[in-house]
Amino acid sequence: MLIVDDSRLSRLMIRTFILAKRPQWLIIEATSGDEALQMVEHDLPDFISMDINMPGMLGTDAAEQILDKHPEIRIAIFSANIQETQQTRAIELGARFVSKPVTEKTVLQALDHFEGAV
Template sequence: MAYSLLIVDDSKVSRMMIKRNVSQLQPDWLLLEAESGEQAVEMVRTQAPDFITMDVNMPGISGFEAVAQIRQFNSTSKIAMLTANIQESSRTLAAELKVTFVPKPATVPAIRQALDYFLTAS
C-alpha cells in the first residue's frame, strides 16, 4: 500500500535530505512538503497525509504548536518529531502529544526509525 508523508521543516536542505532518504526506503510513497507549522496545519486539513515528520524549531508556530493544532481535528495521524532539538523537555512534550521523537540528522537509520514507527503504529 502506498502511503502519503508530509515533511515539515523550514530548511529546504533538510526537506530534501528527508525526501531522498524516504524515497530510497519507500519509493512508492507520496511525499508532500511544508516549510512552516502554519502550512503543515493547513495541509493536514486539506491533504490528510498518513504520516508526518515535523521539525520543532521553525519561524512562526513551532512544530509542537503545529502538532497541538493538528490534534484538535486529527487525533490519529502518526507524527515523528524529526529534530536536532534533543532537550529532555522536548522529549517530554513529544510524549504528551503522543508523537515519537527522532533526532536529526536525517540519516537513513534515523528515517528508518521514523518509518518503522509509522508502519508499526498504523
C-alpha cells in the first residue's frame, strides 16, 4: 500500500489505522503526487490513499496518471476539500472519495473500497 499525503500526521494516522486492521500489509509513503508517480514505477502497490491538495501536482492528477498506466490499482482519495467537483472527479477516475479529517472511520471507508468489505 502507498500512502500519499504532504501531512506527516495524516500519513501516520492512516498507517496506524491500516496496520491495526491489516498488520501484514507493507506500507510505503510519499509526500507529493510527483513522488507517488516515481514510487509506483519502482514498487507497484495494490492500493493507494491519496490526498488532493499537496505541493506540486494535485493528487487527482497523480491518480489519473497512475490509473492510466495501472488501472488495476485501487485508489481512495482523502481530502478536506469536499466540493462536489472534487468528489465527482475522484469518482470519474474510479477512485473512492473519503473526506478528511483522517479518522478510524474514514480509513475503514477506504479499506472497504480496497477490499470490498472489512
